[in-house]
Amino acid sequence: xxxxxxxxxxxxxxxxxxxxxxxxxxxxxxxxxxxxxxxxxxxxxxxxxxxxxxxxxxxxxxxxxxxxxxxxxxxxxxxxxxxxxxxxxxxxxxxxxxxxxxxxxxxxxxxxxxxxx
Amino acid sequence: xxxxxxxxxxxxxxxxxxxxxxxxxxxxxxxxxxxxxxxxxxxxxxxxxxxxxxxxxxxxxxxxxxxxxxxxxxxxxxxxxxxxxxxxxxxxxxxxxxxxxxxxxxxxx
Numbered sequence: 001x002x003x004x005x006x007x008x009x010x011x012x013x014x015x016x017x018x019x020x021x022x023x024x025x026x027x028x029x030x031x032x033x034x035x036x037x038x039x040x041x042x043x044x045x046x047x048x049x050x051x052x053x054x055x056x057x058x059x060x061x062x063x064x065x066x067x068x069x070x071x072x073x074x075x076x077x078x079x080x081x082x083x084x085x086x087x088x089x090x091x092x093x094x095x096x097x098x099x100x101x102x103x104x105x106x107x108x109x110x111x112x113x114x115x116x117x
Numbered sequence: 118x119x120x121x122x123x124x125x126x127x128x129x130x131x132x133x134x135x136x137x138x139x140x141x142x143x144x145x146x147x148x149x150x151x152x153x154x155x156x157x158x159x160x161x162x163x164x165x166x167x168x169x170x171x172x173x174x175x176x177x178x179x180x181x182x183x184x185x186x187x188x189x190x191x192x193x194x195x196x197x198x199x200x201x202x203x204x205x206x207x208x209x210x211x212x213x214x215x216x217x218x219x220x221x222x223x224x225x226x
Binding site: 034042043044045046076092093095105106108109110111113 | 150154157158159160161162165204213214216217218
């Protein structure tokens with residue numbers, strides 16, 4: 001089946017620094033990827049839709065200047081959290097659409113746990 | 118507004134059957150998904166329903182009634198490894214996924 005990888009799996013950084021998270025589709029091409037954030041015991045929240053070769057589409061309330069998304073190729077999307085603060089600490093997950101049998105679905109990366117001190 | 122409701126937590130016994138319900142109110146409907154999420158991990162796909170009826174996949178089955186805005190996930194022959202959160206998600210008319218908060222399932226021996 002399709003595999004999506006994320007790197008790093010966890011990161012701890014100081015407040016004010018920037019953190020880059022990579023999302024790769026390993027054996028398929030993804031013109032679209034999705035970035036989610038999940039706070040403890042809460043639902044997945046879609047942050048933005050990453051589009052290869054064009055600008056990302058951000059959800060309402062998500063600061064595009066703070067969460068920079070680059071979809072440089074058909075297998076790689078990156079999310080950069082700029083000037084991170086403790087309130088940005090969360091579990092960040094990317095996904096790419098694909099097929100599971102006859103059903104279209106999303107394949108999720110393993111997630112990146114960000115802790116901002 | 119768009120809304121997906123599922124119970125916060127359920128407890129069941131190993132070897133038993135459990136049904137997790139999901140009701141939704143969304144702007145349009147283009148399919149309903151169930152995902153399993155173990156603590157600290159990303160969700161994994163379980164099932165997809167777009168037409169009314171029951172879809173069976175081994176120990177897991179998912180049911181959909183579009184007229185009632187209702188779905189359930191049925192887990193049979195429960196195993197300890199089934200302890201996880203189960204997320205219901207609906208794809209709306211804009212093909213966006215709207216997520217429920219998830220149901221934490223606790224399996225007891």
